Amino acid sequence: MTVASTTSRLVPVMRASLVLLSKFAFVLAAAPVVGASVVPVRAGDIERGRYLVEALAACDNCHTPRGAGGYDPAARFSGGSQTFSDKTYVVRGSNISPDEETGVGAWTDAELRAAIVDGVGREGRLAPVMPSDSYKPLTKSDLDAIIAFLRSANPVRASLAMPQQRRGEWSPHPVPGAETAFDEAALGDKSKHGLYVASLARCMSCHSGEVDGAPDHENRFGAGGKVFRNAAGVAVGSNITSHPSKGVGAWSDDELKRAITQGVSRDGTQLRPPMSTLSKAHFSKMSPDDLDALVAWMRTIRPKE
Numbered sequence: 001m002t003v004a005s006t007t008s009r010l011v012p013v014m015r016a017s018l019v020l021l022s023k024f025a026f027v028l029a030a031a032p033v034v035g036a037s038v039v040p041v042r043a044g045d046i047e048r049g050r051y052l053v054e055a056l057a058a059c060d061n062c063h064t065p066r067g068a069g070g071y072d073p074a075a076r077f078s079g080g081s082q083t084f085s086d087k088t089y090v091v092r093g094s095n096i097s098p099d100e101e102t103g104v105g106a107w108t109d110a111e112l113r114a115a116i117v118d119g120v121g122r123e124g125r126l127a128p129v130m131p132s133d134s135y136k137p138l139t140k141s142d143l144d145a146i147i148a149f150l151r152s153a154n155p156v157r158a159s160l161a162m163p164q165q166r167r168g169e170w171s172p173h174p175v176p177g178a179e180t181a182f183d184e185a186a187l188g189d190k191s192k193h194g195l196y197v198a199s200l201a202r203c204m205s206c207h208s209g210e211v212d213g214a215p216d217h218e219n220r221f222g223a224g225g226k227v228f229r230n231a232a233g234v235a236v237g238s239n240i241t242s243h244p245s246k247g248v249g250a251w252s253d254d255e256l257k258r259a260i261t262q263g264v265s266r267d268g269t270q271l272r273p274p275m276s277t278l279s280k281a282h283f284s285k286m287s288p289d290d291l292d293a294l295v296a297w298m299r300t301i302r303p304k305e
């Protein structure tokens, strides 16, 4: 059972106590409070945050180091193993654990929000590897939930070996229709809901064709062609438009869901990383509701060769 379906079935009383619990944890972390005058701290829903981080936004992918068996849970969020470099930056996923000195424990909620959805860190603009463009549509409560979940993680003391290097201006490339925060009501619409899931899960940042290293959502939305090189070899982002032969228009819903959540192609073969890695570690945890909405939305991607 997924976290989302569990929490959505919780009776209001339990939900309220969850919120209380998370408030308590936050207050403890911020400062020991004595007496009755506890400052009311608005806290997000930690379990919702966990779901968003683990099933969709995949923050671990760049912010948690890996060992032979995958992510190292003891060092969760203490900085990624991979270095990303381009003409304008050489960066690694930073320590986003709540350690006060080497992580983001001392950051305010406003600072965390700015980093997550605007790509602005304490020292200015973050390299565009940090996929804030994809996180733009986060509803206010989902963004708070992610922050609450991050704050609930173990603080891990770990500095990046090398300072982050960036020089340049990067223009934003949000998914069309998902440029700004959604309100809760928008998620009642299945297609909007699917777009929300696709944006948070970064599908189009890998599956749109690129011009000068940036996704061309305008002309090559979902058309594939981006090349990925990693230890496992080379993979090319597939055409996931509804084109019947070049895209996935002829695939059944179940075939699409299997590709997304298990990393298995239509013919039963394993897909390559990074798709297979994301599928297994993250998208496999997608709730049935989110997955249904995502697949319904994918059907609306205009066919491209």
Ligand code: HEC
Residues within 6 Å of the ligand: 053, 057, 058, 059, 060, 061, 062, 063, 084, 091, 092, 093, 094, 095, 096, 104, 112, 115, 116, 121, 122, 125, 126, 127, 128, 129, 130, 131, 135, 146, 150, 164, 166
């Ligand atoms: C595709 C890789 C990737 C993913 C996925 C990703 N990040 Fe990042 N993130 C980065 C990189 C790389 C940086 C550092 C960029 C820089 O310093 O210019 C960064 C920076 C940050 C920062 C600023 C930290 C600092 O010390 O400056 C925060 C906060 C952050 N990410 C939070 C998150 C959260 C929360 C998620 C998931 C919702 C997430 N990131 C997902 C790559 C990623």
Ligand code: HEC
Residues within 6 Å of the ligand: 198, 201, 202, 203, 204, 205, 206, 207, 228, 235, 236, 237, 238, 239, 240, 247, 248, 256, 259, 260, 265, 266, 270, 271, 272, 273, 274, 275, 278, 283
């Ligand atoms: C980090 C990049 C990345 C992300 C994020 C990503 N994909 Fe993929 N995806 C790929 C690559 C690369 C392939 C090709 C794998 C191969 O050739 O074996 C692929 C393959 C696929 C396939 C199989 C298509 C075919 O013709 O075999 C589907 C379907 C798919 N992705 C859908 C999605 C959806 C939906 C999402 C978002 C939930 C998503 N992908 C997120 C990189 C990504």
